[in-house]
Amino acid sequence: xxxxxxxxxxxxxxxxxxxxxxxxxxxxxxxxxxxxxxxxxxxxxxxxxxxxxxxxxxxxxxxxxxxxxxxxxxxxxxxxxxxxxxxxxxxxxxxxxxxxxxxxxxxxxxxxxxxxxxxxxxxxxxxxxxxxxxxxxxxxxxxxxxxxxxxxxxxxxxxxxxxxxxxxxxxxxxxxxxxxxxxxxxxxxxxxxxxxxxxxxxxxxxxxxxxxxxxxxxxxxxxxxxxxxx
Amino acid sequence: xxxxxxxxxxxxxxxxxxxxxxxxxxxxxxxxxxxxxxxxxxxxxxxxxxxxxxxxxxxxxxxxxxxxxxxxxxxxxxxxxxxxxxxxxxxxxxxxxxxxxxxxxxxxxxxxxxxxxxxxxxxxxxxxxxxxxxxxxxxxxxxxxxxxxxxxxxxxxxxxxxxxxxxxxxxxxxxxxxxxxxxxxxxxxxxxxxxxxxxxxxxxxxxxxxxxxxxxxx
Numbered sequence: 001x002x003x004x005x006x007x008x009x010x011x012x013x014x015x016x017x018x019x020x021x022x023x024x025x026x027x028x029x030x031x032x033x034x035x036x037x038x039x040x041x042x043x044x045x046x047x048x049x050x051x052x053x054x055x056x057x058x059x060x061x062x063x064x065x066x067x068x069x070x071x072x073x074x075x076x077x078x079x080x081x082x083x084x085x086x087x088x089x090x091x092x093x094x095x096x097x098x099x100x101x102x103x104x105x106x107x108x109x110x111x112x113x114x115x116x117x118x119x120x121x122x123x124x125x126x127x128x129x130x131x132x133x134x135x136x137x138x139x140x141x142x143x144x145x146x147x148x149x150x151x152x153x154x155x156x157x158x159x160x161x162x163x164x165x166x167x168x169x170x171x172x173x174x175x176x177x178x179x180x181x182x183x184x185x186x187x188x189x190x191x192x193x194x195x196x197x198x199x200x201x202x203x204x205x206x207x208x209x210x211x212x213x214x215x216x217x218x219x220x221x222x223x224x225x226x227x228x229x230x
Numbered sequence: 231x232x233x234x235x236x237x238x239x240x241x242x243x244x245x246x247x248x249x250x251x252x253x254x255x256x257x258x259x260x261x262x263x264x265x266x267x268x269x270x271x272x273x274x275x276x277x278x279x280x281x282x283x284x285x286x287x288x289x290x291x292x293x294x295x296x297x298x299x300x301x302x303x304x305x306x307x308x309x310x311x312x313x314x315x316x317x318x319x320x321x322x323x324x325x326x327x328x329x330x331x332x333x334x335x336x337x338x339x340x341x342x343x344x345x346x347x348x349x350x351x352x353x354x355x356x357x358x359x360x361x362x363x364x365x366x367x368x369x370x371x372x373x374x375x376x377x378x379x380x381x382x383x384x385x386x387x388x389x390x391x392x393x394x395x396x397x398x399x400x401x402x403x404x405x406x407x408x409x410x411x412x413x414x415x416x417x418x419x420x421x422x423x424x425x426x427x428x429x430x431x432x433x434x435x436x437x438x439x440x441x442x443x444x445x446x447x448x
Contacts, residue, residue, distance in 0.1 A: 060428070061424065061428065064385070064389075064424075064427060064428045064431040065389070065423075065424040065427050065428065066389040066390075066391075066392030066403055066427060067389065067392070068392040068393065068395065068396075068403050068407075069392060069403050069406060069420060069423055069424060069427070070420075072403075072406065072407050072410055072416065072420075073416050073417070073420040076410045076411065076414065076416040077416035077417055077420070166286075170287070170288040170289075171288075173288035173290045173291060174288070174290060174393075176290070177396065184288070184290060184291065184294075187294075188294075191298065195302075196302065197294070197295075197298035197299045197301075197302055198295065198298075198299035198300065198302045198303065201291055201294045201295045201298065201299050202295060202299065204291050204294075205283070205287040205291045205292075205295065208286065208287045208288060208291060209282075209283060209286045209287055212286040212287075213286070
C-alpha cells in the first residue's frame, strides 16, 4: 500500500486529484451536452424540415463515430484552427490549446448526442393532453414549456440521464490521450515510473467502479425523490 | 483524398476486430447469462460481479490491464499464455471479447427472462424434451427478443475497436490519427474515416432489421 501513500512518497494524492479531474471533466462535458441537447432536441421536434435534418445529422454522426476519432478531431483540429489564426498575425510556432476544454468539449458533443435522444424520447412520452390543456388555457409556448413540459420531461428522462452520465464518465478515460491528467493519465504516469502497471491500472478500475457505484446511488435517490407524487 | 486507400485498408482490421470479438463475445455472453439463472449462489454472484465490473469500468482500462498489466506477472510470461498475451492484437481481442461478453450476457439474460411461463408449460405438457424446448422454443424467442439490443451492442463494439489504436494496432482510427498528425488536416480525415464508420453502422443497423423480420413469426 506504500504506492498509494499520500504525499511525496506515494501516488495517493496525485490519484485523488486525478479523480477530481475526471469528475470535473465529466461534469463540464455533461453540462455542454445538456446545452447542445436542448438546442438539438428543439431542432428534432421542430416542424421545419431542415432543422429536423440538422438534428438527425448531429445525433447520427456523434453516436455512430468512435469517441476517440472525435477527440482526435478536436485535439488536432482545435489547435490547428488557433494556429491558423495566429499565422495570419505573424506567429508560426506551435500552440497547444487547453486539454481540459478540448476534452470536455469533445466528450460533451458526444454526450449531447445521447442526451438529445433521451430528451426527445421523454418529451414524446408526455401525454398529448398536457400540451392541449396548456394551449387551451392560453399559456404562451415559452411559459408552458418551462413550467409544465420540461419539469415533467426531466422526471421521465432521469433514468436515461443516469445512463448518459455513466457513458460520459467512462468516456473521459479516452481524454487521457490528449495528456490531460485525469485517472487514466495519472495511472499511466505512475505505472511508467514505478513499473507496476498491473497495480495502477487495476486501481484505476477500482476508482471508476467507485464513481459509477456512487452515481447509481445518487441517481436512485433522485429518482425516488422526484417520483414521490406518482 | 490520397489517404483513402490507406484508410480503407485499415478498415479491414477494424472489421476483423469487430467480428472476431463479437463471435467469441456471444459465447462469453451466453455462458454468463446461463450462470446468472443458476440456483447456486456462488455461480450467480460470479456472473453478477463479472458484468458489474466489466460494465462499470472504461474499456480503455480493461485493455491496459490486459496489455500492460499482465505482462508484469512472471508466471504468465513463463506460461504458454504468453504467446497470445505478448501480441497487442490478441490482447485487444481478449479485452473486446470480455467486454462485449458482459454487455451481451445482460441482453441474453433479460431476453430469457421475458419468455412467458405459459409457453414453457405448454411445451412441457406436450411432452417435448428439455433439449427440444430449449433449442426449438426458448432459443428462437430469446434471439428475437434480444435482436434490437444486440444490434446496439454490435455498433458499440464497432466503435470500441477504435481503442485498439492505443495499443499500437493500426485500425481505422489508428491510421486516421497517424494521417492527421502528419498532414494536419483533421477535418478532412475525420470526414472520410467518420463516413466509413457510419457506413458500417448503417450496414449493421439494416442487417439487424433484416433478422428481426426473419424472426418475426406474427
